[in-house]
Amino acid sequence: MPRPRVRRTEAIVLRERDYAEADRILTLLTPGGKVTVMAKGVRRPTSRKTGHLGLFNRAEIMLAQGRNMDLVTQAQALEVFEELWHDLLRFTYACYAAELVDRFVPEDEGSSDLYDLLVSALRWFSTGDDLRLWCRYFELSLLRQTGYAPSLHRCVVCEGDLQAETNYFDLAQGGLACPRCGMQIPGARPVSLSAQKVLRYLDSRDMASVGMLSLRESSQREIETLMHAVLQYTLERELKSTAFLRRLRSELAMREASRQKPEGSAKPPVFDDQPDSA
Amino acid sequence: MASMPRAVDRLIDALSRLPGIGPKTASRLTYHLLRAGEEEAAVLAEAVAALHRQTIMCSRCCNISETDPCAICTDDRRDHQTICVVEEPLDVVAIENTGNFHGLYHVLHGHISPMERIGPDELRIEPLLARVREDGIREIILATNPTLEGDATAIYISRLAQPYGVSVTRLALGLPRGGDLEYADRMTLSEALAGRRLI
Numbered sequence: 001m002p003r004p005r006v007r008r009t010e011a012i013v014l015r016e017r018d019y020a021e022a023d024r025i026l027t028l029l030t031p032g033g034k035v036t037v038m039a040k041g042v043r044r045p046t047s048r049k050t051g052h053l054g055l056f057n058r059a060e061i062m063l064a065q066g067r068n069m070d071l072v073t074q075a076q077a078l079e080v081f082e083e084l085w086h087d088l089l090r091f092t093y094a095c096y097a098a099e100l101v102d103r104f105v106p107e108d109e110g111s112s113d114l115y116d117l118l119v120s121a122l123r124w125f126s127t128g129d130d131l132r133l134w135c136r137y138f139e140l141s142l143l144r145q146t147g148y149a150p151s152l153h154r155c156v157v158c159e160g161d162l163q164a165e166t167n168y169f170d171l172a173q174g175g176l177a178c179p180r181c182g183m184q185i186p187g188a189r190p191v192s193l194s195a196q197k198v199l200r201y202l203d204s205r206d207m208a209s210v211g212m213l214s215l216r217e218s219s220q221r222e223i224e225t226l227m228h229a230v231l232q233y234t235l236e237r238e239l240k241s242t243a244f245l246r247r248l249r250s251e252l253a254m255r256e257a258s259r260q261k262p263e264g265s266a267k268p269p270v271f272d273d274q275p276d277s278a
Numbered sequence: 279m280a281s282m283p284r285a286v287d288r289l290i291d292a293l294s295r296l297p298g299i300g301p302k303t304a305s306r307l308t309y310h311l312l313r314a315g316e317e318e319a320a321v322l323a324e325a326v327a328a329l330h331r332q333t334i335m336c337s338r339c340c341n342i343s344e345t346d347p348c349a350i351c352t353d354d355r356r357d358h359q360t361i362c363v364v365e366e367p368l369d370v371v372a373i374e375n376t377g378n379f380h381g382l383y384h385v386l387h388g389h390i391s392p393m394e395r396i397g398p399d400e401l402r403i404e405p406l407l408a409r410v411r412e413d414g415i416r417e418i419i420l421a422t423n424p425t426l427e428g429d430a431t432a433i434y435i436s437r438l439a440q441p442y443g444v445s446v447t448r449l450a451l452g453l454p455r456g457g458d459l460e461y462a463d464r465m466t467l468s469e470a471l472a473g474r475r476l477i
Binding site for chain 1: 297298390391392393394395397425426427429430433434437454455456457458461462463464465466
């Protein structure tokens, strides 16, 4: 079916690139899919669209069919995630989520579920607690919605039920393998029982349940390392925002540690060590 | 497909690498230069060749200049205790055109953009901090763009500058002159209300 000449849609601005004198090329995620559009004159301070089409804004927009790409003719911001403007760490998590969506979703593909997931993620990164854990929930949900859900209940080799023990993650087959099969797979990485429980919990619950989870730093780190390996293997490249996210977190941890320690102390940052509830 | 002379092909290829210029525009510009004659093409070629030969980056403010240090950094009539931090050299021109700022500048050459792998190390932040440490700076005016990434850069710099006891300010935000109130977004209007002043 041909696309209408003018259409109205809701959209999140995933990324923006300056173009020509005062224009911007925007990558948008809409409930109907990812689109790249042109916003003419939007870099001029007097443009009526400028404030409405900021990065990560949720906006209602009118798109007119253009020769090479659609043009934004009207825009009205519906939701501005204000905390992202004031908090560097929250901003960087939002960048990470947007980069993931941009990499996983090809042009003209996507769904309303994916759109809702990103809106929820931006809301959480803007105002929520435990951004790391929510980031893991987002990664697993994104993998599921784009058809890359990791297999977490049955061995990806022998298809037997996984036992409550350390199992192995095989990146190539995208899931856990039992110790007998896993130890035969070169490069398969061991995954602790508590990390498996957390992954299954995050994979099967709704987002409201994420806030009820409280993890040890060691579990957070194990799951994060595993998820980054899964994402990098699936995308066949490293995500650009990860480096800055790591740097920022380590700077914040050092700053926090120097605040807590007497001056001159050079000990590493102290992390919380709550019991694993998963 | 008919082949083009190699010289034409080379220029189209070179021009289409410039930002905002696609292959069609590059072809149009190339054929315009062909029609305009050798003299006009030579003027352009000389200007392009001189661009790097006759410019240098000022080792103090990181702006593009003909001399090092640049004319602004060596001007004794300017306030050497105030630095205005901007993203690009063209922002210096914009602020100079106001005629209302008499301090010094510092050009970052970009903004923090995690999605483009541009972090603090890719920007000229360390030379700025060196100036704050060594030059007795009293105020840093953060004039990065009022975008999410511009604000992120401003927050990052203000955090680094904090330990030096320097006053860090941000350009005012609000409604643009000639703008229309009914089309302003909620955040801009809120900032304009917060920054209202007596008349």
